[in-house]
Amino acid sequence: MIDTLRNVFELHGFMGIETRAVETGASLLKKGETSKQIYLLSRLQDVGHESDEPLAERLGLHFDLTVPLSRYVVEHTGDLTFPFKRWQIQKVWRGERPQEGRFREFVQADIDVVGNGTLPDHYEVELPLVMLEAMERFQAFGLPQATIHVNNRKLSEGFYRAIGLSDVEAVLREVDKLDKVGEDEVVKSLMQYCSANREQAQACLKLAEIREYEPHALREKFDALCHSYDVDTTSEHYALAIEGVETVSMILREAEKVRSHAVIADLAIARGLDYYTGSVYETSLEGAEELGSVCSGGRYDNLVSQGNKKYPGVGLSIGLSRMLSYLLHTQGAHANRQSPATVLVGVWNEENRDASNAIARTLRSRQIASDVAPTAQKIGKQIRYASRLGIPYVWLPADPNAEPGSENATDQVKNIITGEQMSADVNTWVPASEYGKQEIVVGSESAPAQ
Amino acid sequence: MIDTLRNVFELHGFMGIETRAVETGASLLKKGETSKQIYLLSRLQDVGHESDEPLAERLGLHFDLTVPLSRYVVEHTGDLTFPFKRWQIQKVWRGERPQEGRFREFVQADIDVVGNGTLPDHYEVELPLVMLEAMERFQAFGLPQATIHVNNRKLSEGFYRAIGLSDVEAVLREVDKLDKVGEDEVVKSLMQYCSANREQAQACLKLAEIREYEPHALREKFDALCHSYDVDTTSEHYALAIEGVETVSMILREAEKVRSHAVIADLAIARGLDYYTGSVYETSLEGAEELGSVCSGGRYDNLVSQGNKKYPGVGLSIGLSRMLSYLLHTQGAHANRQSPATVLVGVWNEENRDASNAIARTLRSRQIASDVAPTAQKIGKQIRYASRLGIPYVWLPADPNAEPGSENATDQVKNIITGEQMSADVNTWVPASEYGKQEIVVGSESAPAQ
Numbered sequence: 013m014i015d016t017l018r019n020v021f022e023l024h025g026f027m028g029i030e031t032r033a034v035e036t037g038a039s040l041l042k043k044g045e046t047s048k049q050i051y052l053l054s055r056l057q058d059v060g061h062e063s064d065e066p067l068a069e070r071l072g073l074h075f076d077l078t079v080p081l082s083r084y085v086v087e088h089t090g091d092l093t094f095p096f097k098r099w100q101i102q103k104v105w106r107g108e109r110p111q112e113g114r115f116r117e118f119v120q121a122d123i124d125v126v127g128n129g130t131l132p133d134h135y136e137v138e139l140p141l142v143m144l145e146a147m148e149r150f151q152a153f154g155l156p157q158a159t160i161h162v163n164n165r166k167l168s169e170g171f172y173r174a175i176g177l178s179d180v181e182a183v184l185r186e187v188d189k190l191d192k193v194g195e196d197e198v199v200k201s202l203m204q205y206c207s208a209n210r211e212q213a214q215a216c217l218k219l220a221e222i223r224e225y226e227p228h229a230l231r232e233k234f235d236a237l238c239h240s241y242d243v244d245t246t247s248e249h250y251a252l253a254i255e256g257v258e259t260v261s262m263i264l265r266e267a268e269k270v271r272s273h274a275v276i277a278d279l280a281i282a283r284g285l286d287y288y289t290g291s292v293y294e295t296s297l298e299g300a301e302e303l304g305s306v307c308s309g310g311r312y313d314n315l316v317s318q319g320n321k322k323y324p325g326v327g328l329s330i331g332l333s334r335m336l337s338y339l340l341h342t343q344g345a346h347a348n349r350q351s352p353a354t355v356l357v358g359v360w361n362e363e364n365r366d367a368s369n370a371i372a373r374t375l376r377s378r379q380i381a382s383d384v385a386p387t388a389q390k391i392g393k394q395i396r397y398a399s400r401l402g403i404p405y406v407w408l409p410a411d412p413n414a415e416p417g418s419e420n421a422t423d424q425v426k427n428i429i430t431g432e433q434m435s436a437d438v439n440t441w442v443p444a445s446e447y448g449k450q451e452i453v454v455g456s457e458s459a460p461a462q
Numbered sequence: 463m464i465d466t467l468r469n470v471f472e473l474h475g476f477m478g479i480e481t482r483a484v485e486t487g488a489s490l491l492k493k494g495e496t497s498k499q500i501y502l503l504s505r506l507q508d509v510g511h512e513s514d515e516p517l518a519e520r521l522g523l524h525f526d527l528t529v530p531l532s533r534y535v536v537e538h539t540g541d542l543t544f545p546f547k548r549w550q551i552q553k554v555w556r557g558e559r560p561q562e563g564r565f566r567e568f569v570q571a572d573i574d575v576v577g578n579g580t581l582p583d584h585y586e587v588e589l590p591l592v593m594l595e596a597m598e599r600f601q602a603f604g605l606p607q608a609t610i611h612v613n614n615r616k617l618s619e620g621f622y623r624a625i626g627l628s629d630v631e632a633v634l635r636e637v638d639k640l641d642k643v644g645e646d647e648v649v650k651s652l653m654q655y656c657s658a659n660r661e662q663a664q665a666c667l668k669l670a671e672i673r674e675y676e677p678h679a680l681r682e683k684f685d686a687l688c689h690s691y692d693v694d695t696t697s698e699h700y701a702l703a704i705e706g707v708e709t710v711s712m713i714l715r716e717a718e719k720v721r722s723h724a725v726i727a728d729l730a731i732a733r734g735l736d737y738y739t740g741s742v743y744e745t746s747l748e749g750a751e752e753l754g755s756v757c758s759g760g761r762y763d764n765l766v767s768q769g770n771k772k773y774p775g776v777g778l779s780i781g782l783s784r785m786l787s788y789l790l791h792t793q794g795a796h797a798n799r800q801s802p803a804t805v806l807v808g809v810w811n812e813e814n815r816d817a818s819n820a821i822a823r824t825l826r827s828r829q830i831a832s833d834v835a836p837t838a839q840k841i842g843k844q845i846r847y848a849s850r851l852g853i854p855y856v857w858l859p860a861d862p863n864a865e866p867g868s869e870n871a872t873d874q875v876k877n878i879i880t881g882e883q884m885s886a887d888v889n890t891w892v893p894a895s896e897y898g899k900q901e902i903v904v905g906s907e908s909a910p911a912q
Contacts, residue, residue: 025803025831054501072506095836381474397543400543
C-alpha cells in the first residue's frame, strides 16, 4: 500500500522527504490539543533526572507529519523551490488508549504543498483529487468508494459571527463532536461553553446539515439559511462566509470534471485543529462510515512562518494504519502467500546443493524470486515446505543419478497448486502470471497455502 | 537504496516484517553492552513520575533489529514455518554522541534465518552472499568493492582455551579493540583484565594476524600457530577450534564458487556482542577501511529460546545510514534531480488550466510523472521553475489563441537541458531514457539543475 501511495504521489510530482522521529518539546507543544499524547524520550542513564531538562528542550516522538514539515520548511527554505510539493509516509506515535482503528504507533501518509507568501487556490482541489486517486487504487485491496467531504473555515467563521457567535474556535470544537455525541449534546455544549442561545445553537446545527454536490444549490441553501436567521448580507461576516462558499463551489466544480460525485460539500466538517484557515477535508468510506475519516486535512495560511514571512499550505493525511486495519479485519485482505518466492528449488542431496543454488541464481537474475530447500529431505517434505509458505512452484533439478532419457534426467517444474509438472529450462521458463508474485488479495480469493 | 535491498532480499525468498519501534525494558536490557544508549519513553502527563514504573516494564526505542526479531519469533512461533527467513529495514535509535557515520537515529537493513531446534550450516555462507549481492548493486551508487571478513567463535574460543585463557568473552572484547587502540594497548589490556601473561597475549595477536582466502592455507597457518604455542592437538579445545576452522573453510570454499575473493578468513574479527556462537562477519570497503564495518553479523545458537526450545539463527545487518552518509559525503552520490516529475506541463492562462491538467492526467496514466505549472506566469518563468526542480521536459499545450497551422497550434514538448523542441502527442510521446526518471547518480555526472 505504501508503494501504491508513493507511486501516485510521485506521478503527481510530489517530492519524498523523511524527517527524524523526534522533534523538540517546543515544536511539539505548539498544538495544544494532542499534547498529553506526546511521548517524551530520556536516556537510560538519565533515569530519575528527566525533569532537570526544560520540556521545550526535551525530545519527543512526533505525533503527526505536519509539525515536522513546518520545521523542515523553515530550516530548508533557502534550498526549496516554491510551491514545495512533498509526500511523507512515516510512523507517528500518540499515547492513546489503543483500540481497533486507534493505535499508539501508526503510519500516516501525507501530501502537502507549501507556497512562499502566496499559494494559488487550485491546490485546494488538486490535493484532494490526488488522495482520491490513491484511494481508488486501494479498491483493489477491498477499500469501498471514498467520498471527500469539504467545508471551509471562512464559511463557518463568517456564518457564526454573522449570527452573533464570536468564539469561533469553541463553536468549531463543539460542532466537531456532532458524530460522536449527537445533536442534543452539541446544542447543550454550544449554550454552555460558547455563549450561544438556543436559536443560535440551532442555527449552527442547521448549517451543519447542509450537504450538497452542486455549487448553485449550495449557494441557494446557504443563502436561505442566512435569510431565515436574518443575516445582514452587507456585513463583512457574510462576505467572509461567501468567500468560503465560493472556494467550496470551485472545488465541487473542478472535482466534478475529473471524478463524479467524489467530493461533497459538507458543512458539518469542523476539524479539531485550529491552524486551518480555509478548506477543510474529511473522507468517508461507503458502508464504513463508523470508521471515521480515513483522510483529512485542510488549508493553513499561518502554520509555517519565519519572521514576517509566511508559507501558506494545503495538506491531507491518510491514516494508513486505520485503513489497513479495516481492510485486514473487515474486508479480509491478506497476502496471497507468506513467501515472496515464486519458486522453491529442490535439493536431491547435500552434495548437489550447488546445482540447486545455481538454478536459483539464474532464476533470480531473471527477477524470479527463488528459495532453495533448507535440507535435502524427501522431496514430498520439500513440497510441503513450499506449500506451507505458499510458494507455488517447486523446481526439481535433473537427478544426477537418473537414467539418461528418463523424466528425471531433465529439470522439471511442478505447480503444487494445480499439480501440473513439466520439463523446464531455467533460462526461459516463466511462471504463469497468476502465480508470479506475492500480492494483496481480498476475501477468500486466496492462492495456494495448505 | 532501500528498494534495492528489498528487491535483493525478496529475490532470495526472505519475508519482510516490520516491528514496532518500542520494546520493553526487559527485552532491551538483555544485552548489557548498549544499555546506556537506550532511549526510554514516557508520556508527557507522567513527567516527574517516570521512575515509578519498573525499568523492565517501561518502553524504550529498539537499538537494533535483533532484539525485536527474537521477540517476534517467540511470539509467532506457531504461525511461522522454519527455517524462517526474514528481512527487516527500519530505523533504530542509540543515545550516542552524534558524529560523521555515527547517528542517534539510523536505518539498519537486516536479514536473518532462524531454525527451529537446528539450522543447517549452509546458511552461514548463503547469508553473507546475499549481502554481497546487495552491496554489488550499490556499486552503481559509488560504493567500492566490499569484502566480508569471517571468523568463528569456536575457533577463537578453542584457541584461547587451548593456550590457557579461560575468560573468552573478556579476551574477545579486548581483541575487538585492535583496530581502534592498536596492538600494544590490547596486549596491556589482555594482561590486565584477562589474566594473560605476555606470551598468551602475543598468541592472541598472532591469531588475529591470520588472513587467508584459501582453506588449506588457513588450516596450515592455524596449525603452525598452535604448534608454536605447544597446543595439545588431542585436546577438546583444539577440537573445538578445528570445528570453527572447518566452518570458515566451508564458507571460503562455497563463497569462492560464486564470488571470487569476496570473502576472506580474518581471525581478528571478534564482534563485541556475546550472543554469537559460530561464524562472525564484518565487511570492509576497498579504500574506505576507516569507515569501519558496514555489514556485520554472525551465527547465534542461543539468542532466541522459549522454555527448552531453541531457535538458532544466522543474521547480518547493513548499516545503511553509515553507508549512505559515505556515498553522499565522500563519493558525491546525489539525486539527478529534485523532483520525481519528468514533465512540467505549462499553463498559458488560468482559464486553460483544465487543458494542462488533462495533459498531465494522460501522461500519468502512462506512468510518466508530471507536474503542472503552479501559475500561468510567462512561459520563461515556468521553464525556470522546471529547471530549478530538475524537471527535464516542459510540455507546451497547444495555444488556444494560435493561428491554425502555426507551431503553437499543436502540443510541443521542450527538453530544457538540450533545448530540443518538437511537436508531441500526449498519447504516444515518451521521454528519452536518460531523462526518464529520478535516480541516484555519482560524482558530477548530474542531469539538469544548476
